[in-house]
Amino acid sequence: MARNFFTVMRSSAPTRTASPASNQTPSGQVTAPPPNMKQDAAAGVGVHLDPNLEAVRHDFTEEVETALQLRNVSAFYGSFQAIDKMTMPIPRNRVTALIGPSGCGKSTLLRCFNRMNDLIPGARIEGEIEFEGRNLIDPNVDAVEVRRRIGMVFQKPNPFPKSIYENVAFGARINGYSGDMDRLVEDSLRRAALWDEVKDELDKSGLALSGGQQQRLCIARAIAVQPEIILMDEPASALDPVATLKIEDLMRELAEEYTIVVVTHNMQQAGRVSDYTAFLLAGEERVGRLVEFGPTQDIFTNPIDQRTEDYITGRYG
Amino acid sequence: MAARTPDGPQQDTVRSLLAELWRDRLQPSRSGSGRETPAGRLIHGALFVTATLSAFVTIGIVLVLIFETVEFFREVPFIDFFGSTKWSALFAEKQFGVWALVWGTGMIALIGLAVAIPLGLMAAVFLSEYSPPRLRAIVKPILEILAGVPTVVFGYFALLSISPVIRDIFGQDVGIYNALSAGIVVGLMIVPIIASLSEDAMRAVPRSLREGAYALGSTRMEVSLRVVLPAAFSGVVASIILAFSRAVGETMAVTIAGGGNPQFGVGPLEAVQTMTAMIVQLSLGDTPTTSIEFKVLFAVAMTLFVLTLGMNFIAQWVSHRFREEYE
Numbered sequence: 001m002a003r004n005f006f007t008v009m010r011s012s013a014p015t016r017t018a019s020p021a022s023n024q025t026p027s028g029q030v031t032a033p034p035p036n037m038k039q040d041a042a043a044g045v046g047v048h049l050d051p052n053l054e055a056v057r058h059d060f061t062e063e064v065e066t067a068l069q070l071r072n073v074s075a076f077y078g079s080f081q082a083i084d085k086m087t088m089p090i091p092r093n094r095v096t097a098l099i100g101p102s103g104c105g106k107s108t109l110l111r112c113f114n115r116m117n118d119l120i121p122g123a124r125i126e127g128e129i130e131f132e133g134r135n136l137i138d139p140n141v142d143a144v145e146v147r148r149r150i151g152m153v154f155q156k157p158n159p160f161p162k163s164i165y166e167n168v169a170f171g172a173r174i175n176g177y178s179g180d181m182d183r184l185v186e187d188s189l190r191r192a193a194l195w196d197e198v199k200d201e202l203d204k205s206g207l208a209l210s211g212g213q214q215q216r217l218c219i220a221r222a223i224a225v226q227p228e229i230i231l232m233d234e235p236a237s238a239l240d241p242v243a244t245l246k247i248e249d250l251m252r253e254l255a256e257e258y259t260i261v262v263v264t265h266n267m268q269q270a271g272r273v274s275d276y277t278a279f280l281l282a283g284e285e286r287v288g289r290l291v292e293f294g295p296t297q298d299i300f301t302n303p304i305d306q307r308t309e310d311y312i313t314g315r316y317g
Numbered sequence: 318m319a320a321r322t323p324d325g326p327q328q329d330t331v332r333s334l335l336a337e338l339w340r341d342r343l344q345p346s347r348s349g350s351g352r353e354t355p356a357g358r359l360i361h362g363a364l365f366v367t368a369t370l371s372a373f374v375t376i377g378i379v380l381v382l383i384f385e386t387v388e389f390f391r392e393v394p395f396i397d398f399f400g401s402t403k404w405s406a407l408f409a410e411k412q413f414g415v416w417a418l419v420w421g422t423g424m425i426a427l428i429g430l431a432v433a434i435p436l437g438l439m440a441a442v443f444l445s446e447y448s449p450p451r452l453r454a455i456v457k458p459i460l461e462i463l464a465g466v467p468t469v470v471f472g473y474f475a476l477l478s479i480s481p482v483i484r485d486i487f488g489q490d491v492g493i494y495n496a497l498s499a500g501i502v503v504g505l506m507i508v509p510i511i512a513s514l515s516e517d518a519m520r521a522v523p524r525s526l527r528e529g530a531y532a533l534g535s536t537r538m539e540v541s542l543r544v545v546l547p548a549a550f551s552g553v554v555a556s557i558i559l560a561f562s563r564a565v566g567e568t569m570a571v572t573i574a575g576g577g578n579p580q581f582g583v584g585p586l587e588a589v590q591t592m593t594a595m596i597v598q599l600s601l602g603d604t605p606t607t608s609i610e611f612k613v614l615f616a617v618a619m620t621l622f623v624l625t626l627g628m629n630f631i632a633q634w635v636s637h638r639f640r641e642e643y644e
Binding site: 154156158 | 523532
């Protein structure tokens with residue numbers, strides 16, 4: 001099993017600093033600042049993943065394993081290229097936010113992680129996403145197995161028209177879970193912070209719940225399969241502020257056991273819940289590219305790329 | 318420069334205009350026939366007639382059925398009709414045990430369902446979940462054309478193609494006219510109903526449900542059979558019951574292939590007669606309109622009508638009871 005450790009250069013400490021700094025440059029990729037890098041911030045701080053791509057990676061003091069390692073990931077729908085050569089890590093047991101304006105390829109990228117794009121005729125992925133030593137976008141890797149290990153929560157809550165119990169048990173059943181189903185359901189609902197609200201009405205249809213409860217049911221459903229990574233595609237965008245806050249709290253809790261990748265339009269949300277942030281942007285030709293990746297705190301308080309700063313400060317739509 | 322006051326003559330005009338508009342909204346002149354031109358009134362009337370015509374025709378048919386059925390039961394006791402299993406309406410010694418006909422109808426319809434449910438549902442699952450859109454665009458219309466083949470053709474198909482196979486399998490002492498042959502061909506006739514309507518119901522299941530199931534590591538088969546099919550359950554059941562009604566009401570194929578021998582309690586390899594086939598037989602001859610043979614025709618038709626009506630009610634109830642609202 002490949003264990004990649006991020007190396008460390010920068011003094012700014014994210015919230016959960018683990019290990020001391022070990023002044024190393026990752027793969028010796030230090031290059032001259034790109035044209036749109038802010039000059040003051042660039043003084044020996046930013047590290048390019050690939051000089052041609054103009055993507056910036058912050059370095060950070062935290063030593064973290066990677067759950068996923070992307071290398072030159074591109075995605076296409078037919079002849080249209082949606083994302084271009086993205087290279088970045090997804091740190092294990094952390095919340096990583098993918099931010100950027102509409103159409104920058106955030107959701108497409110997220111759906112590459114669990115091969116959901118396979119379901120769209122004409123969709124195609126290139127590059128490498130390393131997951132436990134294997135390239136999960138290799139056609140020889142079973143997409144069904146990938147999706148069992150990497151769960152997903154969607155923008156709009158989509159519980160099955162079945163009872164609450166069956167919603168949670170569904171994934172476990174199809175994956176041949178043979179343990180105590182009642183306990184698994186209870187445990188999953190507890191971890192999704194829904195148990196106390198539904199424990200007396202597990203036979204009720206999942207669709208009878210409120211929007212926020214439905215979304216937590218969907219999270220419980222994803223947890224019940226015992227995945228390693230949970231992908232969330234704007235999980236709170238269809239919810240009211242109170243329900244949103246609950247989902248955000250939940251994400252923070254879940255990050256202790258799972259790796260979470262969340263797509264969000266909401267800057268405050270990204271700031272509140274995520275440990276790491278990737279900023280994606282599509283240019284004139286509408287091809288999404290990674291602009292900057294790093295600890296959320298650094299991205300928000302001290303962005304290196306001018307475009308990131310513009311977006312963070314609200315100068316993009 | 319002095320500030321303009323918000324209240325002015327302009328404001329008043331706007332306000333009264335809005336009020337005018339609202340009054341129009343609140344009192345829509347739908348029944349305002351006073352404004353209608355003569356041509357408009359004519360069209361209005363014509364539309365009303367066409368809209369109510371079919372309802373009146375149905376009511377008329379039901380009234381005739383009831384009237385003639387009552388006439389029949391004046392001459393033949395109720396118990397002779399519903400309490401007997403012997404039917405010999407055209408013999409000298411007349412017996413009107415309708416169960417002999419119900420048996421034939423029920424057996425053929427059930428054989429038909431046994432053929433059509435697996436075939437129809439598999440076709441629906443394939444078309445909805447597996448087939449590439451292009452293939453579906455070709456296959457589905459062809460399937461629906463199958464429903465447009467004249468039923469007399471199906472009848473001869475049963476006699477000439479299905480019965481010989483049945484005799485090859487079960488022995489040559491099986492008659493060429495038998496319930497199994499008729500049932501199979503009725504099944505083939507109702508496959509398009511089940512396939513087409515079930516496919517519609519399955520395709521109406523939102524994509525988000527499928528994605529949710531895939532994201533949990535489901536295979537296509539699991540998504541189809543454990544998420545989409547249950548979610549479309551009410552539509553599927555409705556299609557099956559509609560197909561059953563169609564099988565019960567099917568006439569020409571079963572008249573040709575069924576054998577025309579009303580027998581109660583016989584097996585599927587025997588000749589039977591359905592209610593519809595009996596009605597054909599009775600109404601084809603030179604049966605006088607005052608005779609009892611003529612009147613029993615209506616009693617049988619009434620039984621058939623009540624049966625299919627009952628099925629429709631059950632279909633309504635089932636699709637309502639098991640409806641799964643997904644949005």
